[in-house]
Amino acid sequence: MGVIDDIKERLDIVDVIGAYVPLKKAGRTYKGLCPFHNEKTPSFIVFPDTGTWHCFGACNIGGDVFSFVMRRENMEFGEALRLLAQRAGVTLEPQREGEAAETRQRDRVLKINQLAAEYFHYLLMNAPDAAGPRDYLTRRGINEETRKSHQLGYSRDDWHALGQNLTAKGYTPADLMEAGLVIEKKEGGHYDRFRGRLMFPIRDPRGNTVGFGARALDDSIPKYMNSPQTGVFDKSGVLYGIDKARDAIRDEGYVVIVEGYMDVLMAHQCGRRNVVASMGTALTDKQVRIIKKLAKKLVLALDPDAAGNQATVRGLDVAKEAFDRKPVPVLTARGLVRYEDQLDAEIRVVELPAGQDPDEVLKEDVGKWDALVSGALPVVEYYLRNAVARFDLKSPKGKGAAAREVLPLIQEISSSVERAHYLQQLAHLLRVDERALQQELERKGTRLHPRGGQTEAAAAGSDSAAGRGTTERVGRLSAQPGLTCGLEQYVLLLLLKRPDVLDLMNRALLDLGMEPLGAEDIGDSEKRALFIALVEQIQAGGTVQVETLRRELVPSLLRTLEEAQASLEKVASLSDEWVEIDAVHRALMLREQKLRRRMEELRFLQEDARSQQDGEAAKQWGHMVDDLADQLVRLQRDKAARTSLKGPRAGHTLE
Numbered sequence: 001m002g003v004i005d006d007i008k009e010r011l012d013i014v015d016v017i018g019a020y021v022p023l024k025k026a027g028r029t030y031k032g033l034c035p036f037h038n039e040k041t042p043s044f045i046v047f048p049d050t051g052t053w054h055c056f057g058a059c060n061i062g063g064d065v066f067s068f069v070m071r072r073e074n075m076e077f078g079e080a081l082r083l084l085a086q087r088a089g090v091t092l093e094p095q096r097e098g099e100a101a102e103t104r105q106r107d108r109v110l111k112i113n114q115l116a117a118e119y120f121h122y123l124l125m126n127a128p129d130a131a132g133p134r135d136y137l138t139r140r141g142i143n144e145e146t147r148k149s150h151q152l153g154y155s156r157d158d159w160h161a162l163g164q165n166l167t168a169k170g171y172t173p174a175d176l177m178e179a180g181l182v183i184e185k186k187e188g189g190h191y192d193r194f195r196g197r198l199m200f201p202i203r204d205p206r207g208n209t210v211g212f213g214a215r216a217l218d219d220s221i222p223k224y225m226n227s228p229q230t231g232v233f234d235k236s237g238v239l240y241g242i243d244k245a246r247d248a249i250r251d252e253g254y255v256v257i258v259e260g261y262m263d264v265l266m267a268h269q270c271g272r273r274n275v276v277a278s279m280g281t282a283l284t285d286k287q288v289r290i291i292k293k294l295a296k297k298l299v300l301a302l303d304p305d306a307a308g309n310q311a312t313v314r315g316l317d318v319a320k321e322a323f324d325r326k327p328v329p330v331l332t333a334r335g336l337v338r339y340e341d342q343l344d345a346e347i348r349v350v351e352l353p354a355g356q357d358p359d360e361v362l363k364e365d366v367g368k369w370d371a372l373v374s375g376a377l378p379v380v381e382y383y384l385r386n387a388v389a390r391f392d393l394k395s396p397k398g399k400g401a402a403a404r405e406v407l408p409l410i411q412e413i414s415s416s417v418e419r420a421h422y423l424q425q426l427a428h429l430l431r432v433d434e435r436a437l438q439q440e441l442e443r444k445g446t447r448l449h450p451r452g453g454q455t456e457a458a459a460a461g462s463d464s465a466a467g468r469g470t471t472e473r474v475g476r477l478s479a480q481p482g483l484t485c486g487l488e489q490y491v492l493l494l495l496l497k498r499p500d501v502l503d504l505m506n507r508a509l510l511d512l513g514m515e516p517l518g519a520e521d522i523g524d525s526e527k528r529a530l531f532i533a534l535v536e537q538i539q540a541g542g543t544v545q546v547e548t549l550r551r552e553l554v555p556s557l558l559r560t561l562e563e564a565q566a567s568l569e570k571v572a573s574l575s576d577e578w579v580e581i582d583a584v585h586r587a588l589m590l591r592e593q594k595l596r597r598r599m600e601e602l603r604f605l606q607e608d609a610r611s612q613q614d615g616e617a618a619k620q621w622g623h624m625v626d627d628l629a630d631q632l633v634r635l636q637r638d639k640a641a642r643t644s645l646k647g648p649r650a651g652h653t654l655e
């Protein structure tokens with residue numbers, strides 16, 4: 001038995017999930033309010049028999065105990081594995097070479113940071129020499145409660161205060177250097193990095209103190225400094241306040257990003273907890289990746305000076321890149337359907353009143369802040385205004401530059417009505433013919449796809465691929481329904497061999513009005529984790545870097561990867577066309593299995609409701625079963641149509 005199964009067997013999913021969500025027994029299942037969306041009537045259900053959960057409400061997502069913890073704790077698979085293994089009392093096999101030592105060192109640094117934060121906080125709250133920083137916080141309106149909840153601190157104006165405090169607790173100067181808290185002198189010995197500063201502990205989403213931000217209270221030294229890059233601190237990958245903001249971001253469905261520590265503190269103090277700071281730099285890819293697990297709506301509220309505007313522009317670019325794109329069918333002017341990759345996120349920009357930082361707006365009037373945030377401009381509109389200010393719109397050159405900047409953004413809007421609206425605005429602004437812009441947009445449409453050529457084939461529907469298929473009389477693997485692992489394993493190896501087929505697979509599902517392949521299409525926990533890692537790589541760069549995967553995967557996944565790779569050569573001889581057609585077929589099969597799993601759950605719920613004489617609930621579950629049955633029929637028809645077009649032929653067999 002694998003370690004995953006072992007953990008699943010030892011843990012009661014109702015216990016694990018019940019620690020986060022109050023669950024009530026309902027027949028053979030447990031019900032609760034979904035922790036991933038706001039709801040008043042419970043549609044979140046745990047199935048103890050199968051060890052799975054599902055939200056039948058707005059989320060329509062589900063999975064096993066691992067996917068629950070990953071989602072709820074915002075963890076990678078490996079982290080969730082460690083957490084649950086510990087809970088289950090299962091020892092994980094020795095990890096990659098040196099990893100156990102790495103983990104111990106990491107834990108040690110986190111512990112040192114925590115002790116340092118406690119020491120700094122104690123000084124701020126109690127020490128006579130911290131009167132200055134206390135006054136400063138009072139002037140800025142930061143109250144006692146906020147100082148405590150965010151563990152604000154003070155580093156003494158002393159070369160050795162912290163060093164001595166921590167060495168007395170048994171840590172060596174080398175440990176403290178590793179944590180970035182002391183600096184080595186050339187002539188030997190060490191001194192404290194942070195002296196005479198107001199300290200802001202910076203935490204990861206799970207509340208570990210990974211580093212510090214520090215503000216000088218004396219004008220003669222640089223105003224702000226941070227911990228240096230350490231094993232646990234990477235300035236580009238942290239968001240100040242995320243540990244306290246996490247739940248609020250998820251509940252509200254959006255995050256507000258500000259620049260400064262004070263902005264976050266004041267926002268949280270005013271009960272606006274979905275606010276984090278980007279650490280003064282433009283938003284980075286790593287930061288967006290933390291956020292996108294929590295919400296798909298981003299509001300940027302950056303300082304209104306010119307530098308702020310440039311940072312906004314850069315931050316927006318990063319945010320756009322980091323969010324997923326999903327292919328959306330769009331009707332062209334000529335009445336043809338074209339697929340465009342559109343941003344699966346909403347990004348808005350708050351325009352702050354000149355000369356006011358977010359914390360000042362908040363302190364003055366929370367209502368004003370709320371109004372500013374709710375009136376945040378869609379990113380296109382922000383760019384449109386920005387373009388007016390930055391380019392000379394009288395010159396042809398300026399017009400061209402503005403169009404080049406704004407058109408790609410207009411293209412990413414999913415609503416055609418909105419797109420038309422902004423196109424009109426741009427045309428008006430540039431004083432050019434709207435039709436010319438429209439043509440430019442359509443020309444871009446076919447060019448913008450990152451993986452070029454095959455998009456065209458996919459856009460024309462699977463017919464062109466099928467056409468090629470008939471002439472070549474390609475064969476297909478014998479389908480093996482019931483053999484879930486076989487199919488899932490095969491899809492993994494397909495993606496390893498031909499990452500580009502993911503696009504074809506998703507477009508086929510899209511043609512049926514269904515969502516792209518996702519984690520839930522894979523039933524097996526390990527294969528699902530590997531699938532997610534593969535898809536992330538493919539969507540980020542179009543290729544699969546096996547070496548990167550090897551470095552990042554936990555051992556049990558590594559084995560899954562190796563198994564997939566071992567079968568890889570078996571398909572090495574197959575033609576490209578064959579692989580493409582087969583991949584689509586496999587995607588449909590995966591989806592079919594997922595729908596069947598879902599239907600089973602629903603029938604189970606329906607039965608339970610009936611046995612409890614709850615006719616109304618039974619009827620509702622029944623409607624959902626019918627809906628799934630409809631989808632299943634569509635799927636099967638499509639699958640049959642594809643098969644008959646191609647004419648199945650034995651020949652290649654994998655298993």
Ligand SMILES: [Zn+2]
Nearest residue numbers: 034037055059
């Ligand atoms: Zn939900």
